Amino acid sequence: MNDATTAAGPGAPVPSESAAPGRIVLLTTSHRVAPGLLSWPAWRTLRAADRVLCPDxxxxxxxxxxxxxxxVEAGGELPSAEELVAYCTGDPGTGAGAGADAGAGAEAAAGGRTVVVVPSGEGEPRLTDGLARLAGSGRLRMPDLELLPASYDLPGARLLDLVQVMDTIRAECPWSSRQTSEGLVKYGIEEAYELVEAIEEGDREALREELGDVLLQVVFHARIAEEDPEEPFSIDDVAGTIVEKLVHRHPHIFGDEAAETPEDVKAHWLRTKAAEKRRESVTEGIPLGQPALALAAKLASRVRTAGLEVSLPSAAGDGDGFGEALLALAVRAEAAGTDPESALRSAARAYRDAVRAAERSD
Incomplete structure (x- = not known):
């Protein structure tokens, strides 16, 4: 798109090939970065520009x-692509100086001018399409056309978009505006299970989608919590709490303690967690509403980590011994480093596949 040169027509002055062609710079910024925080190349280009245009x-x-x-020349309609090319190159064959301020035409005749356009949020398709058309025609000597990002999104910046969209939905959607955390519980459970399934199936596309669904639950609950009249908190409070917890529980990274192995890290974690929670029993903090095998494995893990000797219950509890037998299997699996919940799910999937195979063979 640079330095396209042809004759401008019979009798028209032709600019010198050695003359600077000028520049048209489209300066883009991210709405996720605070205004005014621009890159050094952006500030340097803005200060050196002959004109800075912003239609918004x-x-x-x-x-x-x-x-x-x-x-900055702000507001109003941008000059046409032809007008800006003429202003930058000084080529009278395109009507040099058209759309410029009074007296700018004489300055533009020398060429080598720089125009910076700060586009509106929707972009400037009329200008960019026009410049592409002129550059592709091969009939004009074009200025250098540049796209200069003045600010870049930081990692995690799209989370700001999610928070903003959630705010809008909460305010305007007839369904979302009426939801409570209690009413959303079942969706959180469903999304967590769908995430587990995506992980176990090794489906990368589904994993990305299900992680987003779980993240939505976090943001939704936090948005609802902002409206609590007595104890409100926001998504920033949620993020701040987990950041503090992670820093505190990793003293080998953010403090002076040392940890050389995963076992050392786990020991640090358990010590700091015990000090934080000040629990009287190793069973505190274990949610009883989780699946039974996972619950049994979690209890067994706490018992083993605490070094306690606890006998398994006898079959007298339910009369048939199934519960006690399943508990014993869960304890054995946990001690062997196997998650009994995952093991049973894997076996159940294999059983499902065998059922389907049997159905097809009939």
């Missing part, structure tokens, strides 16, 4: 550009 009079960058002494 309410663009969030404008106050900061003006504070920095950048003269």
């Amino acid at each position: 009079p309410d663009h969030p960058q404008l106050p900061y550009l003006r504070e920095a002494g950048i003269a």
